Amino acid sequence: MSKLNIVILAAGKGTRMHSDTPKVLHEIGAMSILGHVITCAKTLKPNKIIVVYGFGGETVKDTFLGENIIWVKQAEQMGTGHAVQQAVAYLDDDANTLILLGDVPLVDTLDCQKLLSQASDKLAILSFNKADPTGYGRMIRDPHGQIRAIVEHKDATALQQKIIEVNTGIMAMPNQYLVKWLAQLTNDNVQGEYYLTDIVEFAVQQGVSVVAEITEDEWSVTGINAKTDLAKIERIYQTRYAHQLLLQGVTLKDPARLDIRGTLSCGRDVEIDVNCLFEGNVRLGDKVKIAANCVIKNAVIDAGTHIAPFTHIDDTQIGENARIGPFARLRPGTILAAHTHVGNFVELKNSQVDLGSKINHLSYVGDATVGKNVNIGAGTITCNYDGANKFRTVIEDDVFIGSDSQLVAPVTIAKGATIGAGSTITKDAPADQLTFCRAKEQKSIASWKRPVKIKK
Ligand code: UD1
Numbered sequence: 001m002s003k004l005n006i007v008i009l010a011a012g013k014g015t016r017m018h019s020d021t022p023k024v025l026h027e028i029g030a031m032s033i034l035g036h037v038i039t040c041a042k043t044l045k046p047n048k049i050i051v052v053y054g055f056g057g058e059t060v061k062d063t064f065l066g067e068n069i070i071w072v073k074q075a076e077q078m079g080t081g082h083a084v085q086q087a088v089a090y091l092d093d094d095a096n097t098l099i100l101l102g103d104v105p106l107v108d109t110l111d112c113q114k115l116l117s118q119a120s121d122k123l124a125i126l127s128f129n130k131a132d133p134t135g136y137g138r139m140i141r142d143p144h145g146q147i148r149a150i151v152e153h154k155d156a157t158a159l160q161q162k163i164i165e166v167n168t169g170i171m172a173m174p175n176q177y178l179v180k181w182l183a184q185l186t187n188d189n190v191q192g193e194y195y196l197t198d199i200v201e202f203a204v205q206q207g208v209s210v211v212a213e214i215t216e217d218e219w220s221v222t223g224i225n226a227k228t229d230l231a232k233i234e235r236i237y238q239t240r241y242a243h244q245l246l247l248q249g250v251t252l253k254d255p256a257r258l259d260i261r262g263t264l265s266c267g268r269d270v271e272i273d274v275n276c277l278f279e280g281n282v283r284l285g286d287k288v289k290i291a292a293n294c295v296i297k298n299a300v301i302d303a304g305t306h307i308a309p310f311t312h313i314d315d316t317q318i319g320e321n322a323r324i325g326p327f328a329r330l331r332p333g334t335i336l337a338a339h340t341h342v343g344n345f346v347e348l349k350n351s352q353v354d355l356g357s358k359i360n361h362l363s364y365v366g367d368a369t370v371g372k373n374v375n376i377g378a379g380t381i382t383c384n385y386d387g388a389n390k391f392r393t394v395i396e397d398d399v400f401i402g403s404d405s406q407l408v409a410p411v412t413i414a415k416g417a418t419i420g421a422g423s424t425i426t427k428d429a430p431a432d433q434l435t436f437c438r439a440k441e442q443k444s445i446a447s448w449k450r451p452v453k454i455k456k
């Protein structure tokens with residue numbers, strides 16, 4: 001296989017986004033538009049990826065720090081040809097170049113491969129038959145169907161404007177030709193720009209074959225210019241992701257009501273109900289069920305676990321056959337072992353809960369180590385923070401914490417201990433004993449009367 005250089009054009013201002021963020025940094029599925037293009041580029045295993053940047057370029061560069069990318073600046077936007085000219089110094093003599101657009105996030109790897117399979121001795125262009133071709137460069141073919149030129153909309157005659165086959169902007173060719181052609185460009189056209197598309201005529205004049213691959217998939221060649229495009233492409237991206245999951249055997253109650261902003265990998269017989277959002281990296285084991293309205297980020301959920309509605313999970317690991325929610329909140333650093341139960345209005349943070357333990361109602365458990373087979377009663381709170389420092393609570397195996405107790409950390413509840421309901425525990429509780437701490441006496445006042453409304 002011959003050497004490959006990929007040039008990504010990303011100097012466009014993106015005025016129509018009405019945003020302080022450079023256009024290519026807006027996100028689809030929580031990855032920047034340019035990030036999607038770079039991801040596609042990488043799958044093609046190029047020797048070099050060269051990004052031509054302009055407006056807001058420094059922020060764009062910083063976003064991709066540490067990636068093996070060559071950045072070249074196009075200070076002034078003088079056209080697509082001028083943009084590619086900025087990259088010439090980095091092009092390898094013996095390579096082919098693929099040109100991609102930094103604002104076309106759903107670019108298809110297979111389409112690129114089709115172009116590249118012809119790019120060693122031809123100019124290969126990805127085209128598309130567009131119902132409304134307004135604004136696009138038109139593919140001009142001779143009566144034999146051979147491509148003769150690309151004419152920009154503004155330069156086209158009325159007859160040429162009727163042509164619906166348009167240039168997507170994605171093309172590939174050998175560098176030995178590209179470099180020569182770039183040197184021949186002029187800006188002698190309606191827009192006074194250096195058009196990359198003029199290389200088609202040069203190729204024809206010099207007897208180099210020009211071929212087009214016509215894609216059927218409009219979205220894979222759609223550029224983002226406004227927030228309306230961003231929203232549309234986001235939906236397409238999500239629909240396609242959901243479709244992939246369905247093909248893998250995941251049950252989605254409604255594929256239109258699922259959002260994945262990152263990667264979601266699923267085992268067999270996973271079920272996901274409506275309105276769930278997955279962020280970062282989420283892994284669901286076999287037979288996991290996610291009920292409606294859950295938000296799950298960076299989590300590993302093992303086989304057989306059920307997540308009930310309205311549960312929020314962030315940076316958490318959950319073992320097999322656990323029961324979580326409804327209305328549970330699992331915050332970063334939470335590790336739940338198999339067969340654990342976490343119920344409604346329970347918040348866990350940086351806590352490890354061992355096999356079979358239950359925290360079913362209205363509790364805050366933070367910075368705690370909870371052993372096996374522990375039952376934490378309703379309304380239990382670990383007081384982990386003194387306003388300046390955080391301390392751990394240790395609850396050993398087989399402990400029973402009575403409802404509405406406060407465990408003031410640092411504190412250890414030893415194995416098999418029972419804490420009486422309503423206790424405020426400030427000292428370690430010994431193993432296998434009942435420990436409680438309440439007001440001494442329970443009083444009843446026989447003569448007491450409820451206050452009544454005073455009539456005016
Ligand atoms: C270009 C093509 C047109 C094609 C259309 C597809 C030319 C002359 N025209 O149109 O045939 O139908 O794309 O969308 O090539 N860019 C730069 N620097 C510049 C100008 C553009 O980096 O000076 C980048 C933009 O950021 C964008 C891409 O090139 O990613 C295309 O630019 P855009 O202005 O959208 O396309 P046109 O030039 O109008």
Ligand code: CA
Nearest residue numbers: 079080191193
């Ligand atoms: Ca333009």
